[in-house]
Amino acid sequence: MNADGPPQVRTTTTSLRIVEALRELDGAGVTELANRLDISKSAVHKHLTTLHRLGYVRREGNTYQVGLQFLHLGLYARDRLPVFETGRDAVERLAEATGHATNLMVYDGGYGVYVRHIPGGGDDPIREGERVYLHATAAGKAILAFLDEGERRSVLERIGLPEMTEKTITDRARLERELRSVRDQRLAFDREEYAEGYQCVASPVVGPDGVTAAAVSVSGSMDRMTGKTLEEDVTGLVVSTAKSIENELLSR
Amino acid sequence: MNADGPPQVRTTTTSLRIVEALRELDGAGVTELANRLDISKSAVHKHLTTLHRLGYVRREGNTYQVGLQFLHLGLYARDRLPVFETGRDAVERLAEATGHATNLMVYDGGYGVYVRHIPGGGDDPIREGERVYLHATAAGKAILAFLDEGERRSVLERIGLPEMTEKTITDRARLERELRSVRDQRLAFDREEYAEGYQCVASPVVGPDGVTAAAVSVSGSMDRMTGKTLEEDVTGLVVSTAKSIENELLSR
DNA sequence: CCGTCCCGTTCTCAAAGTGAGAACGGGACG
DNA sequence: CGTCCCGTTCTCACTTTGAGAACGGGACGG
Secondary structure, three states: OOOOOOOOOHHHHHHHHHHHHHHHOOOEOHHHHHHHHOOOHHHHHHHHHHHHHOOOEEEEOOEEEEOOHHHHHHHHHHHOOHHHHHHHHHHHHHHHHHOOEEEEEEEEOOEEEEEEEEOOOOOOOOOOOOEEOOOOOHHHHHHHHHOOHHHHHHHHHHHOOOOOOOOOOOOHHHHHHHHHHHHHHOOEEEEOOOOOOEEEEEEEEEOOOOOEEEEEEEEEEOOOOOHHHHHHHHHHHHHHHHHHHHHHHHOO | OOOOOOOOOHHHHHHHHHHHHHHHHOOEOHHHHHHHHOOOHHHHHHHHHHHHHOOOEEEEOOEEEEOOHHHHHHHHHHHOOHHHHHHHHHHHHHHHHHOOEEEEEEEEOOEEEEEEEEOOOOOOOOOOOOEEOOOOOHHHHHHHHHOOHHHHHHHHHHHOOOOOOOOOOOOHHHHHHHHHHHHHHOOEEEEOOOOOOEEEEEEEEEOOOOOEEEEEEEEEEOOOOOHHHHHHHHHHHHHHHHHHHHHHHHOO
16 A cells, blocks of 8 residues: 555554644644544544543643643753754844844754744744744755755755745745855845745854754844845844854864 | 553554653664563564654654654643743743742643743753652642642542652641642742752642642752742742732633 | 534444564674 | 674564444533
């Protein structure tokens, strides 16, 4: 049947699909989940019972929610990332210095994960912990630019260049051209490519192995950050923050 | 066979046991996990492959780590807690005012979870996200004191009063006596009952339903916080912070 | 106050997937 | 070059999962 992939465990996948549906729905009941995921009620119920007993699902009456056991594992996973450990303070300082939303993104299996996001006031399309496309964000492009070429190719092939806004880069050649300039300048921009009215500057943190570990970025709505602010004031700080994290990573 | 519990999913439990082992071991390989958990190598391998593909496990060469997908779900779960949303700023201010380690604990299935922990300098036995026994921590006792009586009884029965240090309360009657005084004073103490050389003050945040939602606590090593500081200076701030969160929760 | 509807829970059974064990393959080390 | 160790693959028997139908209880409305 599944002639393609390596051996897998179907049941676990189902359980995690259920949890992810709970997140998307902000909590749900057995029947709702069963319909949405096209699984029998009895199966959903069995999974939820198990997950509940283990603390991965919380129950309030007849609706289930994502449980706090994920917090334990998630914070643990983050704390163990070398980039996060060495970079967290620098990112915090950058946020204070600029007054804008500030992020630390790491590469994770073809996507980018915002392991730290400090809001800058105003609305904000970014959630800490979220997985996002690399090609549509400044930090993501910074990461892509320094990613191992084979890896980059396979990622772009597998995931493609989905359009998030009108301005998202959906053309492979144009992306490659931009990545070349990112490599030269150690600087990437996002001008409403991820979310309308939202822009971003990023600089890569290249790990000791020469492959990008992460990227630092500062972002804001168009009116909070004019093009000039973005290019002149903030840019330098972003680059120097990224570079200093990179240096600290090297000397460990 | 399983005449006791409700229907469950064994495979999911196995997967999550593997992830928890990865946390305890700070990463591990297939064989190591198989030995530790007493599962065949092929099974462990299959589970890891699945978890990896879904982003719940990260792979570095031949060792596997807890993955960042947990961070996404965990932070989401936390952000959706009313107590956290309304209390996070107040706790942050409390930390600044006292200069000591400060925590926000919520009740979760018989245990306490530190949803926020701001370190206060110096060593610290608390990890943000961690699940701990209620009876051995100040915040836990604050929560227990106001918990629904039936729930409290069943929790204490199920979990017992495991000894963490010499000073941990392991006697049920003594615990009940202390909880009565916690209810009167809205204040709980922990004097090295959780970790040696570590003490703590806490005050409960009673939810709109009259059942404890959470507790605020301030903690520190014995030398950083003398008994006097603890009782006189910090205590009032802890109580008023908890109370103000409680009020804000009521008016929503 | 009773009937209806909806949802969570339980039960049973067949089909399917999991997991043990053995064998393979490749890299590290001596 | 041989040995050892570890991850990966394969196969098969057995356990477990999951569908479907039936149960039970609470909410709502007539």
